[in-house]
Amino acid sequence: MPLVRGMKPPAVQEQGPTTMLPVAGPATVRSYVRMLARRHRRGFATVIALHSTATLAGLVGPWVLGSLVDSLSAGDARGRILPAVGWYLGALLVQSVFIGLSRLRGSILGEEVLADLREDFLVRSVALPPGVLERAGTGDLVSRGTTDIDRLAKSVREAVPELAVAVVSVVLVLGALVLTSPLLAVTSLIGLPLLLVSSRWYFRRAPHSYRAESAGYAAVNTVLAETVDAGRTVEALRLGDERVRLTDRKIGEWVAWERYTLWLRSVWFPTVDATYALAVLGTLTLGGVFAVRGWIGVGQLTTGVLYAQALVHPVDMILRWYDELQIGQASLARLVGVREVADPETDPESRPDGRRLHADDVRFGYREGSDVLHGISLDVAPGSRVALVGPSGAGKSTLGRLLAGIYAPGRGRVTLGGAALAAMPAERVRSEVALVNQEHHVFVGTLRDNLRLARPDADDTHLREALAAVDADGWADALPEGLDTEVGSGGAALTPAQAQQLALARLVLADPHTLVLDEATSLLDPRAARHLERSLSRVLAGRTVIAIAHRLHTAHDADVIAVVEQGRISEYGSHPDLVAAEGPYAALWRSWRDER
Template sequence: MIGVTPPTYDPAAPTTATTLPIGAPATVRAYVVELLRRHRRAFLLLVTVNTVAVLASMAGPYLLGGLVERVSGQDGGGAGGREVHLPLTVALFLLALLVQAGFVRQVRLRGAMLGERMLADLREDFLVRSVGLPPGVLERAGTGDLLSRITTDIDRLANAMREAVPQLAIGVVWAVLLLGGLVVTAPPLAPAVLLAVPLLVAGCRWYFRRAPSAYRSEAAGYASVAAALAETVDAGRTVEAHRLGDRRVALSERRIKEWTAWERYTLWLRSVLFPVISVTHVTVLASVLMIGGVFVLHGWIGVGRLTTGALLAQMLVDPVGLILRWYDELQVAQVSLARLVGVREIEPDAGDASLAPGGRLLHADRVYFGYREGLDVLRQVSLQVPPGTRLALVGPSGAGKSTLGRLLAGVYAPRDGRVTLGGAELSRMPAERVRSHVALVNQEHHVFVGSLRDNLRLARADAGDAELWAALGAVDADGWARALDDGLDTEVGSGGLALTPAQAQQVALARLVLADPHTLVLDEATSLLDPRAARHLERSLGRVLADRTVVAIAHRLHTAHDADVIAVVENGRITELGNHHQLVAVDGAYAALWRSWHG
């Protein structure tokens, strides 16, 4: 039953929805230490300001205890004692309040600033590290897991970084100083506080033995929900075409049920911990008052010391509650941090900086590749693409055309065999060097928030306006671009002008023209255009891409018709190789495809 035991299904099951790793505790600790080292001055300033604020807050109990001690020591003349000491005590008390108020404001301000700076560092570190990952790793991870990390996990961490880390430091300093003050002002009462420690330790030990794994499963469960929903939305047309709606809904409902089960379980854990904390607070105050009362009756301490000790013990409620509250928050944050820091455990795609192509010959030599262990998508594929050749990859869906294209573009590394450019192995070259020679353009295009000019200059930052217009003209996009009110300065993307899918595809192809690589891999690069517009665009691109090596995954066979060489891919192998007329004459698989498509 949820609320007493964890969900009966395998807690590790949701984590299989992702291929991005979760950071090990050592990795998380190392990153936290690194963050604190970066901001050590701000952290030390926060601790110092907090120390002054706590010391000022302790002045009230100390002054009140002294006043009670002096008043109780008068022989019926309590009024005289008040007249002598009351004005000074009130003045010192008000001064302490002013100092405390000023420094508490500084504590909150410095804590918020420190948290925001660390959160900004975390976001930037995650983005930089993610962009530097091998493209194949990101593709295999899928959009759901990556999206949940950069959104949900960052949101969960935002509160922790802004408040939990500074507040936890404040709470620890606060509790230590109050305990120190209790030892100094009323030493006999200090052991009374320890009576509540076993209860607090037992409750926290019970909770924190269960909470981390529960929060990890909760986070993984949410990631699996996000992955299922994102995949269903992205492949909406496929789901409708194959009538998979009920199956996808059932999958989403099952994953939501698993996620909410973990949510209820973690809520139940907190519902046990919080009453334990409340009982601990009552125990601390009650033990100080009862033991202190006995000491006063025996004359071992005065009433003033008991007053000071009771007030300081009461003040311990706030820092202890603060520590436990934010430590619990950090249990959630720690899981999100481990998910974000996990990308640091993947080796960046550094490659061999000394490796450079000695030419433009693209060669796949006895290549094997599979997305899963023991299941190859490509088997013993060998192919040579001389410089300036236009190669079309054709074949039925699922034959391995796009996979072969990504291998030729250096996105994936073969399991066995070699893919080389000018004799240099693509998988061993740095990603930036590969992209300077070979570019991959597929049907998924992103319009970034900013001006149209900024979107184009992603390919080449120093491009002038004349070059930008020329690139747009090369892909037949200058017509609609010149019709925009602000031209290249038009804001596009989220919050700006929404480009149509076809326009976004043209912007991506214009970037390709600006990047000017000598080898291109085009995977359905014109799929979002209607056939007539796609044909016209491909003719325009043909003039721009002259003398370049082009590998086109052809779903429209007129692309294959115009190619120099056609490779027919079936069941992960190249079964036919030649130009259009040769393959039609052979009357094999390509000829059958051509007759089917051409009628």
């Protein structure tokens, strides 16, 4: 039977298959916590040793007062008061010093553990396969790296060291109470049954509720991020009201879990406070009876009541921080969850053997049950040039992202050298295959720093060669400080065409063997684009190039052309063969020639 009847947990609405990153199970979380404890065992041992000394010093005061009460009761207090005051003050001084030292070391330990946790999460996150991140979306990963880290910060900085300290304090105080009077040690536990029952009721509900609360916030973050990122599309398709309703529903679900966890705390906290009062009251009352019957002395009663009172603070710390750890545990499970994604480095299927790119019966959809690509198979030989052409909305860019390892196919496989491309770590994918599209970003910093993102060890000679390869050396040399010119927000403004050339220069420096070019020269005028493509052709010699283009001169220069229509490859062959076939490509070619 539940401890109380009242608020019920929010109902969980049925939803489609989740795309969020996994949440670690209890076994994984415990294993990770043990690993952190081993990594920082010296820090924990130092904190516990310092606070044990402080606790032992704190036990001196009640013992001195109890002895003084016994002396006063026996009428033999002459010459005992001043030494008692000296012992009391000395113990208090020692306790204060060591508490300060333990808190200092505890804070340092918390920061070190938190730094390790952040670094572990970041290292594992950037190593995730691009397909996994694409399916999860930005909202989930961002909320884990921000909100969950922030929620866990308090637990790691304060809860973990103080919880260890509180457990040590309870053990030492109970030991001192048993040595003082076993009877009083029993009476101090009179409130324990109520404490155990109420805590069991609370902690059976709290972990799941806090995890649901964190997941609810992540869902809100995801919906908002998607709406902002696709703001123009939302306006164009008049989806504003629908997105607002979806956001309101997600916020409502999150707030419902917030209210439920608040209700759990409002029931449990007063019950815990009642057990503290019951323990001190029981010790004082029953201890008084024991003293009247002569089973214990008045001094023992004084010491015992003070020790029982001293138990309140560490027990309260244990429960309070354990409750805080429920929030932290939910966030930790989400952070550690990225470790449950199969490590691409240890997966033999993620290691390519060769450079042949192959798509086998690939299907893909942005929504469940609504495919954009329908059973596409494509074999790209190393060093060949393949052009993907077709009408807008046919699925060319989607296919390009699959071939570049950005998306993972819903069905079928995309392999590079026999290895699943979507299962490779991001760093390996980018070293093998690079995607350049119309979306370019100029980072805040110097032009040199922007270029070195692709190759950190490149010297100025290599940087200038890369700029020259994409016809960008002219405007780059004309900048006020050349490669040292600050660009990006707050610096020298680059035109969209220059930003596109900068992205292509990075591509030259990255030097991947396979390139996917999705309208990579679309922001340049046709004549400049044609000149740049001729310049790039010299740089790209010997590489595998998959070009997605509306300007069909790119297709004309390709070894083979794949015509994509309605998510399928309708034609495949060389330019002369397809023109002679008088099919969809021939119609596109004639239309493009007529427009020129």
